[in-house]
Amino acid sequence: MNTNSILVVEDDAGLREALIDTLEMSGIDCVAADSAEQAMILLKQNSYSLVVSDVQMGAMSGLDLLRSIKLNYPELPVLMMTAYATIDDAVEAMRLGAIDYMAKPFAPEVLLNMVSRYLPEKEKETDGPIVADPSSIKLLELASKVARSDASVMVLGPSGSGKEVLARFIHDKSNRSDAPFVAINCAAIPENMLEATLFGYEKGAFTGAIQACPGKFEQAQGGTILLDEITEMDLGLQAKLLRVLQEREVERLGGRKTIELDVRVLATSNRDLKEAVSENLFREDLYYRLNVFPLMWKPLAERPGDIIVLAEHLIERHCLNSKEPIAQLSEGAKQKLLSHAWPGNVRELDNVIQRALILCDGNSIHQDDVFIEELLTVDIKPVATPPHNAPVYQEQPVEVNLDTVPQVSEQGNYKDELKDKEHRIILETLARCNGKRKEVAETLGISPRTLRYKLAQMRDLGIALPA
Ligand SMILES: Nc1ncnc2c1ncn2[C@@H]1O[C@H](COP(=O)(O)OP(=O)(O)OP(=O)(O)O)[C@@H](O)[C@H]1O
Numbered sequence: 001m002n003t004n005s006i007l008v009v010e011d012d013a014g015l016r017e018a019l020i021d022t023l024e025m026s027g028i029d030c031v032a033a034d035s036a037e038q039a040m041i042l043l044k045q046n047s048y049s050l051v052v053s054d055v056q057m058g059a060m061s062g063l064d065l066l067r068s069i070k071l072n073y074p075e076l077p078v079l080m081m082t083a084y085a086t087i088d089d090a091v092e093a094m095r096l097g098a099i100d101y102m103a104k105p106f107a108p109e110v111l112l113n114m115v116s117r118y119l120p121e122k123e124k125e126t127d128g129p130i131v132a133d134p135s136s137i138k139l140l141e142l143a144s145k146v147a148r149s150d151a152s153v154m155v156l157g158p159s160g161s162g163k164e165v166l167a168r169f170i171h172d173k174s175n176r177s178d179a180p181f182v183a184i185n186c187a188a189i190p191e192n193m194l195e196a197t198l199f200g201y202e203k204g205a206f207t208g209a210i211q212a213c214p215g216k217f218e219q220a221q222g223g224t225i226l227l228d229e230i231t232e233m234d235l236g237l238q239a240k241l242l243r244v245l246q247e248r249e250v251e252r253l254g255g256r257k258t259i260e261l262d263v264r265v266l267a268t269s270n271r272d273l274k275e276a277v278s279e280n281l282f283r284e285d286l287y288y289r290l291n292v293f294p295l296m297w298k299p300l301a302e303r304p305g306d307i308i309v310l311a312e313h314l315i316e317r318h319c320l321n322s323k324e325p326i327a328q329l330s331e332g333a334k335q336k337l338l339s340h341a342w343p344g345n346v347r348e349l350d351n352v353i354q355r356a357l358i359l360c361d362g363n364s365i366h367q368d369d370v371f372i373e374e375l376l377t378v379d380i381k382p383v384a385t386p387p388h389n390a391p392v393y394q395e396q397p398v399e400v401n402l403d404t405v406p407q408v409s410e411q412g413n414y415k416d417e418l419k420d421k422e423h424r425i426i427l428e429t430l431a432r433c434n435g436k437r438k439e440v441a442e443t444l445g446i447s448p449r450t451l452r453y454k455l456a457q458m459r460d461l462g463i464a465l466p467a
């Protein structure tokens with residue numbers, strides 16, 4: 001079980017589902033329990049980073065659960081949910097060792113901010129970018145120089161190429177390295193919650209906002225904030241962000257006081273930024289403010305010198321994690337890695353390596369253990385036929401790799417099966433619509449925003465998406 005996952009304990013099925021949806025939509029792993037008793041069983045089976053629990057439940061109450069957790073797992077933080085009428089319970093919960101409480105009803109923003117405040121940072125997966133190709137070495141040298149300044153940096157490159165890794169490297173090499181590095185994925189947080197997450201809110205700003213909560217900018221005070229996938233932010237919020245960057249101060253939602261900021265801003269995007277500006281998807285003034293220093297990863301296939309060192313690094317990382325001896329790559333395996341085009345870049349390489357480590361016998365990875373699915377070309381005709389007089393373009397069929405969609409387990413896990421089907425439908429619709437995101441959203445009847453965060457989740461699972 002992922003140790004960065006949250007256990008949500010709530011006996012009201014509707015509320016439980018809403019809590020889980022809000023957390024999952026924001027890319028946070030969580031598991032639901034419908035009673036304190038079930039939570040006790042789950043706690044014995046898995047480890048969690050945070051428990052969010054209701055107080056009033058069946059035979060065993062949330063306070064009983066809290067007592068038991070403090071006895072058996074004293075380090076595990078517990079966040080309680082109480083009804084307004086039972087504020088005494090909240091006081092009792094704090095006395096028993098809860099880290100905080102939320103008074104029902106509360107807005108999703110309150111849940112997300114509380115969780116982001118108390119959920120420990122995910123452990124870093126890497127000690128820094130691993131490179132050997134001359135172009136990547138140059139990029140790192142440049143990044144080290146830029147790190148020493150306070151300039152805003154835009155890290156560009158295709159999906160999975162290592163933009164977040166490079167952003168962390170810049171922070172680590174800067175004189176802010178002892179201060180926080182706070183990353184926020186603008187594509188993953190639902191649109192209406194992103195503003196509160198970035199800027200924080202004052203008491204009373206929403207339902208359930210019983211206390212003020214600092215946003216990500218304030219959490220990054222003295223350090224660095226990474227605005228991941230910045231081009232996915234809507235235009236209204238881009239305007240507010242621009243103001244914060246210009247004034248170097250933030251105003252929490254529902255507040256009047258301004259808070260001075262000393263935060264360095266890094267941003268990433270896998271889009272062509274100029275194109276996003278010309279399509280009016282990204283503000284030109286924000287582009288110039290953030291793009292003071294652009295750094296760009298090439299696709300992995302265009303820096304072949306990195307492939308083997310990265311593969312060896314990933315093997316070492318996974319073998320150390322599973323406490324296995326470090327496996328070696330055979331010559332044949334190396335040749336196979338070098339001859340692939342890596343449309344999913346380093347993230348795809350990581351998936352291939354993880355598979356190879358499962359397939360290989362003994363301590364050596366052979367050519368046949370390197371299992372690379374060939375791209376499937378899904379040549380599906382567009383849904384709508386163009387009008388008579390429309391210019392006829394010969395569009396290249398969009399390549400989608402349905403094989404990178406993880407297969408459903410044989411035991412028939414319906415939740416996984418549903419996700420698997422959803423991923424396949426999205427990939428097929430992308431192919432039908434020749435990759436046009438707006439058309440895909442319309443065809444599927446979902447908002448472009450919903451499509452964007454579903455795509456972001458798919459990327460995180462290592463599913464190769466057409467550019
Ligand atoms: N040069 C590198 N050295 C070590 N690990 C790397 C390197 N580049 C990428 N990785 C690993 O590959 C994975 C993807 O990297 P990362 O998340 O930084 O990519 P990204 O470009 O930000 O992706 P996305 O556009 O989808 O957000 C991570 O597990 C990361 O640790």
